[in-house]
Amino acid sequence: MERMPPPNRIGPLAWARANLLSGPFNILLTLLGLWLLWAIVPPVLEWALLKAQFLGDSRDDCGGEGACWVFVRVHLPQFLYGFYPEAERWRVNLGVALLAVFAVPLAWRRLRENVWAWAALFLAYPLLAWWLFHGGLGLPEVDTSRWGGLFLTLVVAGSSMAAALPLGILLALGRRSELPVVKAVSTVFIEFWRGVPHITVLFMASVMLPLFLPSGVDLDKLLRALIGVAIFAGAYMAEVIRGGLQGVPAGQLEAAKALGLSYWRQMRLVVLPQALRLVIPGIVNVFIALFKDTSLVLIIGLFDLLGVVQAAVTNPQWLGYAIEGYVFAALVFWLFCYGMSVLSRRLERRLNVGRGAPQELA
């Protein structure tokens, strides 16, 4: 007769016994945890929800002991769009919607292998978005100094991520190149930009870059910041990707060579797909850091979400609601970063990173 494995002990009681009360020290920790929950959760809930004020449209509606979310409600358009003219905000909405239109087709495998689909996303979309957001050619112009809020955060974060990946791949490949000049240039580039504080990069982009440009050429301040952030992000990403490249066995490259594939095809078809999926967690880590670092553009006079919130908090008419403002900003940042984290775990599962690894480890 076939022998069955011993039955698992199940049920909440058995679970609690095994996980919470398995010894005097664990019992102590469990009690401490419960006490902390009791001490923290009710007051927070009370402040944020139960005693909070949600409705209204002026400061007079605030009062009471809880949070006054009216502050966020009143400033919401500003938090989202900065000082973008109200009549033109549809362009921002349309631009964000268009990103989905360009990105969604890549969920299909056949299209993912299509160069044009990627070219549309990485080349056509940025140009289209720039025209939509900035204007010209039939649309009223909106100077980048009026861009702000979550919109600006997304523009800075999105373009730095979009630039970081290709630039990082090229730099990582360059650093492992057999050509001494390519290798040296890549290494120096990476080590220089990685070793400089992000804030310094932004200052350099904003103050020093114009000095190197020919006179008469006036690059937009935002564009200069984007270039600075992209270079910085690329250097960081390069080292993450290099880690992945080192994880691909040498035999894989030899097999690709032996089949007669050219260098770029060896990389594109064999090495990079394996290297990138090895370092998805690292890539997402850089992406999340980049997203949060967008706040640094404040120091060169651009108002991202946090900048706009800070401006609203210090508005004399609305003094005293800083906590609500910062909690809101934190929540929005957290939602985006956690979203990226969830997406990356889904991607990892789908690409089946642990293929062949023992199931118990999962």
Next chain:
Amino acid sequence: MNENQAAVRFERVNKWFGQLHVLRDVNLFVRAGERIVICGPSGSGKSTLIRCVNRLEKHQQGRVVVNGVELTDDRKRIERIRREVGMVFQHFELFPHLTVLENCTLAPIHVRGMARAEAEALAMEYLSRVRIPDKANSYPGQLSGGQQQRVAIARALCMQPKIMLFDEPTSALDPEMIKEVLDVMVELAASGMTMLCVTHEMGFAREVADRVVFMDQGTIVEAAEPELFFKAPQTERAKQFLSQILGH
């Protein structure tokens, strides 16, 4: 093709790894359609020798001519030779992120510029020949070692090479899987393929090889028909080697 035409010609080939002299004045002439088994103790340079044929290793002195084309640093020339030379590795080196079918169609599509449908038909033909067509949509990680190595052979054949290199194709396999791979290699030999095999499978050498090349310390010590080589090795070193691997 002329029977006497050279598929591969080594002329006084030398190579060093750092200070280590791994190939010393190697001369070897492989006729088209000839089946060569290369054996010798580990570190004798046999893998390095066949890896010089498709430039996975670069020789430093002498000439290597493959299908009438001399190997130089010219990238285009190297890629041209690699298109005509298939290789099978000890550890299979299938691409784990691609299915068996995609492994087989990758090079025909991206190197030969073949249409996908045509490449897939060709791949299925070779997968049938190595008796594994039912695994076309599996991933390499789901196959046994023997199955993986047969797919690796099919992948190389899909480029319809003129020469096949085998670098210890059965050394990493469990004993019960060696035969299925050798059977495929024997069939391939019967089809008239030019083959250079580094292997310790002396039964295989006896059955299919036109010549056995015995190497030691970077030189070709003996090259003879298997009958002669196994019965009457000329050198003391070869006798010793044979007694060691056939002795039990």
